[in-house]
Each structure stands twice: as C-alpha cells, then as structure tokens.
Amino acid sequence: MSIETPEELAALRAAGRVVAEAIRAMRTRVRPGVTTRELDEIAAGVFAGAGARPGPQLDYGFPGTTCISVNDEAVHGIPGKRRLRDGDLVKLDVTAELRGYYADACVSVTVGNASDATRKLAAASREALNCALETARAGTALNAIGYAVQQSVSSHGYSVCPDLMGHGIGRRIHEPPNVPNYHHPRFGQPLTEGLVITIEPILAAGSGAVRDAGDGWTLKTRDGSYAAHAEHTIVITDGAPIILTA
Numbered sequence: 001m002s003i004e005t006p007e008e009l010a011a012l013r014a015a016g017r018v019v020a021e022a023i024r025a026m027r028t029r030v031r032p033g034v035t036t037r038e039l040d041e042i043a044a045g046v047f048a049g050a051g052a053r054p055g056p057q058l059d060y061g062f063p064g065t066t067c068i069s070v071n072d073e074a075v076h077g078i079p080g081k082r083r084l085r086d087g088d089l090v091k092l093d094v095t096a097e098l099r100g101y102y103a104d105a106c107v108s109v110t111v112g113n114a115s116d117a118t119r120k121l122a123a124a125s126r127e128a129l130n131c132a133l134e135t136a137r138a139g140t141a142l143n144a145i146g147y148a149v150q151q152s153v154s155s156h157g158y159s160v161c162p163d164l165m166g167h168g169i170g171r172r173i174h175e176p177p178n179v180p181n182y183h184h185p186r187f188g189q190p191l192t193e194g195l196v197i198t199i200e201p202i203l204a205a206g207s208g209a210v211r212d213a214g215d216g217w218t219l220k221t222r223d224g225s226y227a228a229h230a231e232h233t234i235v236i237t238d239g240a241p242i243i244l245t246a
C-alpha cells in the first residue's frame, strides 16, 4: 500500500511496534535447549496482549504464529519441538496484523557459542539490510535496493537466494511490488513517497538455491549451507525511510 493519511501511518506504526516487541521478547529466550515452539509462544503472548493476529496464519493458514527457520532452513520454518543447539543460527520472522494493518520483520540470531563463520553470516544479513535502507528513498529506482543487497552480500563471498524477495505490505502481508535482492533490470520504476515495503535480504553461505524441505512450508538451501535473513518494514519518504519495525 501507499500511505495517504496520518491515521494509516499511525496504524502501521502500531503494527510495527508489536512486531518489534515480539522479536525482542523472543530473542532474549534464544539459548541451547529451547524449542522453536516455546519461542513461538512468546510471540503469541505478545500478540495476544496487543490484540494483534499472526499474519502468516491469517493470510495463508500457516501452522504457527511466527516463522522460525534454523541453520540451512532459509524461510517459513514451522515452530515445533525442535530444540535449538549450541552453534545454531535461528531466524525469527514475525508478521503481525493489527486492526487491518500488517508489519513484518526478521532477525538472525546465533545460539550459544556459535562459530565465527556463523556469526559473520548473521552479521552480513544485517549489513545488507542497512546498505539497502540507505538507498531506499523516493525517486530512487526500486532495483537499487537489490543492487545494494547483492553488492553487500557478495562482498563477503555469500550469495543471495534469488527466489526469495521483499514485497509491498500494509493491508495484506504480500502486496505489489516485489523487491528482489539482486539488480533486476525490469524493476527500474522509481520508489514513491508513502510506499510501504519490506526489505529482506536472504542469503546463504553457499549457492543460494533453495528447495522445499517436505513439510509444505519450509524452504532449505539445496547445498545444506546456512542461511541468514534480516527484514524491516519501511515507508518510503523524500529522505531516510521510516522503519516501522525498529
């Protein structure tokens, strides 16, 4: 969606706050031995307290409040009885709907004493997101976002997962336009003031190709390499974007 009124901005900010709050609460509980379901229940508690609903369940019938993906799982992992282990890389991807408005964010968190390689991959997802946020303003071409992500990711020797991209958001989780994580020549249209999108680099230590894990939801890297993901929901302005999920 594109924001037309101050009320819409306020409503999106409120949804974004719920997402940020849920992620904060979840990440403090990340440690060896915790199950992904326990983390999901933390988010469910935050949502219930705020009167928010889980976007993935609402829009797609996803079996969980949040998507929790571990190690070689890139996106859409189903929370369950899996226990996190020392050295794991967990992605907490949270989408809330509050009074008809959606916000979406993700962080990659290392568990316990993770290797340098794992920590660096997580840090690269944050760096790619930050690089892309710096380019995202009214008048800039949409594909400048993907260009920035890809430059940042490849500077560390990692690959973006080309099948997975950011998106418009607001009244649904996924709205036009797609926001690829690589320079796509057909996405040269200018970003416009008020446009609400996610930026979400999804990268892998290996090739970036993904496949279905077999549960109908989870996408894993084909080569088994670890994946990292960082995401914010933003509003495009004449200057720096408004980060709704900070």
Ligand code: MF3
Residues within 6 Å of the ligand: 055, 056, 057, 060, 061, 062, 067, 076, 093, 094, 095, 104, 173, 200, 231
């Ligand atoms: N949070 C995901 C995204 O960033 C959307 C998950 S919806 C699901 O696009 F149903 F596919 F899980």
Ligand code: CO
Residues within 6 Å of the ligand: 093, 094, 095, 104, 105, 106, 231
């Ligand atoms: Co998300």
Ligand code: CO
Residues within 6 Å of the ligand: 104, 166, 167, 198, 200, 231
């Ligand atoms: Co998203």
